[in-house]
Amino acid sequence: MAEKIRVFQYATSLGHAHSLLFYYPTDMYVDAVTYLDSGQKARIREWMGDGIARASVGLEDADDLIADLDRALRGRSFQGLVGPLAYRLLKSRG
Numbered sequence: 880m881a882e883k884i885r886v887f888q889y890a891t892s893l894g895h896a897h898s899l900l901f902y903y904p905t906d907m908y909v910d911a912v913t914y915l916d917s918g919q920k921a922r923i924r925e926w927m928g929d930g931i932a933r934a935s936v937g938l939e940d941a942d943d944l945i946a947d948l949d950r951a952l953r954g955r956s957f958q959g960l961v962g963p964l965a966y967r968l969l970k971s972r973g
Contacts, residue, residue: 883951886943887934898937898944904930906970 887900905927909920936944 883954884947885950886939886947887951895935896937898939899935901933902930903927903933 884900887898888895890899890901905924908927908930909915909923912920915923934948
């Protein structure tokens with residue numbers, strides 16, 4: 880999705896005048912949280928699926944933002960298809 884957006888900027892710092900987008904992969908988020916037990920982590924994984932996208936809407940035209948997200952969500956790239964599988968393989972190797 881980050882490869883396909885054109886109006887949103889892919890960024891980790893939200894609250895800017897520009898529309899920003901950030902993606903949290905589930906495993907990266909859940910594995911970093913040390914204070915949750917395994918049951919809580921399992922429920923978070925179930926709720927999040929592969930991950931969540933966080934958007935901060937800026938001052939751009941609403942129709943442009945909607946079209947940008949629609950295009951990005953409908954589009955698939957090779958990296959987007961292979962990325963989750965590659966991440967799981969690398970993670971399983973430790």
